[in-house]
Amino acid sequence: xxxxxxxxxxxxxxxxxxxxxxxxxxxxxxxxxxxxxxxxxxxxxxxxxxxxxxxxxxxxxxxxxxxxxxxxxxxxxxxxxxxxxxxxxxxxxxxxxxxxxxxxxxxxxxxxxxxxxxxx
Amino acid sequence: xxxxxxxxxxxxxxxxxxxxxxxxxxxxxxxxxxxxxxxxxxxxxxxxxxxxxxxxxxxxxxxxxxxxxxxxxxxxxxxxxxxxxxxxxxxxxxxxxxxxxxxxx
Numbered sequence: 001x002x003x004x005x006x007x008x009x010x011x012x013x014x015x016x017x018x019x020x021x022x023x024x025x026x027x028x029x030x031x032x033x034x035x036x037x038x039x040x041x042x043x044x045x046x047x048x049x050x051x052x053x054x055x056x057x058x059x060x061x062x063x064x065x066x067x068x069x070x071x072x073x074x075x076x077x078x079x080x081x082x083x084x085x086x087x088x089x090x091x092x093x094x095x096x097x098x099x100x101x102x103x104x105x106x107x108x109x110x111x112x113x114x115x116x117x118x119x120x
Numbered sequence: 121x122x123x124x125x126x127x128x129x130x131x132x133x134x135x136x137x138x139x140x141x142x143x144x145x146x147x148x149x150x151x152x153x154x155x156x157x158x159x160x161x162x163x164x165x166x167x168x169x170x171x172x173x174x175x176x177x178x179x180x181x182x183x184x185x186x187x188x189x190x191x192x193x194x195x196x197x198x199x200x201x202x203x204x205x206x207x208x209x210x211x212x213x214x215x216x217x218x219x220x221x222x223x224x225x
Binding site: 042048110113 | 124151153161162163168206212213214215216
């Protein structure tokens with residue numbers, strides 16, 4: 001299994017340009033997530049999806065759009081790039097599974113390698 | 121939204137030392153997780169621990185959900201433990217700012 005893959009690894013955009021960050025997973029996980037990580041900070045959730053055709057906003061959705069037409073793919077779209085969107089973007093996936101004797105469901109997340117985006 | 125505070129922000133230890141990292145939440149949370157981000161930026165899920173205690177080798181974690189905190193213990197530190205440790209929780213997966221750990225050889 002390749003796990004979670006992201007393309008491209010690096011990208012430089014001019015202000016106002018558009019681009020799509022690609023994310024794919026081959027683990028048949030129904031949950032997928034997009035995060036951004038600014039320097040010296042923790043991750044912030046942009047959008048997430050609990051299955052094909054279902055998406056929802058996270059903590060910082062403004063300036064981004066997502067779609068989930070298949071279980072495997074979860075692309076993130078930037079329509080009008082701004083310098084404030086300079087960041088490292090991580091995609092992740094998870095699936096609910098029983099936690100054995102502890103009870104309940106676990107949702108451990110598996111992360112892609114990230115895309116470093118610079119907007120100038 | 122909830123606030124997530126991690127302490128200490130930075131920690132420098134000699135190889136072989138033990139450490140305890142703390143994560144406090146402003147409200148009760150579900151989906152509590154601990155992550156390690158290595159110096160190359162790769163993120164690894166360490167524990168999914170909404171309550172109770174779990175152990176994995178030299179690492180263990182305890183979450184006391186009623187008191188809204190979680191602890192990550194690292195024993196016999198190795199240089200490969202260096203990096204940033206994040207906790208996160210809630211349905212929107214809110215992250216703390218992390219604890220930067222540097223293990224000296």
